[in-house]
Amino acid sequence: MARELLSSELEEFPSLHWSDIAPRVAPVVRSALEKILDTQNGDAVSLEEAYALAHAEGDDLLGLLTAADWLRAELSGNLVTYVVNRNINFTNICFVGCKFCAFSRGPRDSDTYFLDPDQVGQKAIEAWQLGATEVCIQGGLPHGLPPFYYRDILRAVKKAVPAMHIHAFSPMEIVYGVELTGMPLADYLSMLRDNGLGTLPGTAAEILDDEVRHILSRNKLSTAQWVEVIRTAHRNRIRSTSTMMYGHTETPEHWVRQMRLLREIQDETGGFTEFVPLGFVHQNTLLFHQGLARSGPTLAEHLKVHALSRLLLAGSINNIQVSWVKLNRRLSQLCLHAGANDYGGTLMEENISREAGATAGQYTSPEDFQALILEMGRIPAERNTIYTRIKLKSPLEDFTAEETLEPEFA
Numbered sequence: 564m565a566r567e568l569l570s571s572e573l574e575e576f577p578s579l580h581w582s583d584i585a586p587r588v589a590p591v592v593r594s595a596l597e598k599i600l601d602t603q604n605g606d607a608v609s610l611e612e613a614y615a616l617a618h619a620e621g622d623d624l625l626g627l628l629t630a631a632d633w634l635r636a637e638l639s640g641n642l643v644t645y646v647v648n649r650n651i652n653f654t655n656i657c658f659v660g661c662k663f664c665a666f667s668r669g670p671r672d673s674d675t676y677f678l679d680p681d682q683v684g685q686k687a688i689e690a691w692q693l694g695a696t697e698v699c700i701q702g703g704l705p706h707g708l709p710p711f712y713y714r715d716i717l718r719a720v721k722k723a724v725p726a727m728h729i730h731a732f733s734p735m736e737i738v739y740g741v742e743l744t745g746m747p748l749a750d751y752l753s754m755l756r757d758n759g760l761g762t763l764p765g766t767a768a769e770i771l772d773d774e775v776r777h778i779l780s781r782n783k784l785s786t787a788q789w790v791e792v793i794r795t796a797h798r799n800r801i802r803s804t805s806t807m808m809y810g811h812t813e814t815p816e817h818w819v820r821q822m823r824l825l826r827e828i829q830d831e832t833g834g835f836t837e838f839v840p841l842g843f844v845h846q847n848t849l850l851f852h853q854g855l856a857r858s859g860p861t862l863a864e865h866l867k868v869h870a871l872s873r874l875l876l877a878g879s880i881n882n883i884q885v886s887w888v889k890l891n892r893r894l895s896q897l898c899l900h901a902g903a904n905d906y907g908g909t910l911m912e913e914n915i916s917r918e919a920g921a922t923a924g925q926y927t928s929p930e931d932f933q934a935l936i937l938e939m940g941r942i943p944a945e946r947n948t949i950y951t952r953i954k955l956k957s958p959l960e961d962f963t964a965e966e967t968l969e970p971e972f973a
């Protein structure tokens with residue numbers, strides 16, 4: 564059995580190269596990694612080989628991390644991108660009751676809040692003045708929400724700042740909007756798009772396995788519903804991110820199956836802009852306090868999930884994002900050395916992870932991102948939401964250039 568790596572060995576893996584580690588990697592893991600590196604495609608390995616990668620420990624894990632970093636350099640180069648955005652969680656009132664969520668409140672709690680569409684529009688104006696190109700809008704699901712509330716938020720933001728990209732509403736909120744309005748899903752999504760919805764966050768995915776979902780939240784949308792919302796959005800020219808929450812009750816096999824499911828959808832629609840692994844923040848959650856989950860991911864798991872996603876999604880989803888609010892500064896950088904290429908958004912007022920116990924803060928300025936990226940020897944680049952406009956940033960060399968990473972989505 565492979566030995567468990569020490570934290571210090573994991574901290575130092577960025578100084579290693581795949582070719583140094585390869586001779587020490589077990590044949591089955593090495594062969595699977597070489598198949599992916601040779602083809603630069605994650606579909607080169609079987610399900611069993613993918614499971615072997617997901618269980619890598621010791622030198623095999625070092626092989627996984629260094630191979631993922633090599634592949635990242637091949638597929639995404641040395642840029643680390645980020646988007647200047649503002650997070651707007653317009654209410655914390657929610658009836659769904661997810662056990663991993665410490666953000667939601669019941670309607671009678673003393674610290675509830677609810678923003679009307681004009682207040683959301685005002686926040687968009689402030690964000691635009693601070694250089695944001697995107698607002699990311701999600702909230703709790705309160706009983707009795709006016710049926711067209713999500714549409715009205717879009718209208719208010721577009722009226723306030725017509726050029727702002729609106730990245731909004733989780734698949735769970737979309738299902739709720741369909742229920743409130745009685746509209747067919749495709750018509751509802753088209754209506755939101757025509758009122759300014761740019762892209763959809765692929766959140767509410769957690770683990771796309773109904774047995775696990777039942778433990779996490781009995782009232783959440785099913786795997787089939789999540790897939791239907793995403794497929795229908797993509798078919799209606801609304802791109803989305805894709806996500807996975809790890810480090811709770813799931814197993815490595817769930818990671819592999821989720822990545823393969825996302826590949827299937829991507830093969831069909833091409834609508835995913837990126838994959839975002841979301842480490843479970845356990846401190847203030849019922850899921851942890853009721854003994855239903857482990858205490859979040861280990862360092863090895865954080866690194867492994869980012870590396871595995873680079874490898875298994877190669878040839879399908881090219882951008883792997885670190886969620887800096889759930890990781891600390893050093894861990895974000897380590898994950899960017901383990902296959903990731905995107906820092907996500909500046910956020911301005913992150914609430915959800917902070918309430919669950921994360922301590923990384925609510926805002927990272929563009930200057931902070933640039934310094935962190937330069938510290939890693941990589942090139943900072945501000946992007947738009949869908950990676951079609953990239954502006955290189957380097958205070959050291961004082962250059963700015965325009966480059967396109969992704970084709971426009973037809």
Ligand code: SF4
Nearest residue numbers: 657659660661664667
């Ligand atoms: S994760 Fe979202 S849907 Fe679930 S309880 Fe929290 S706010 Fe509500």
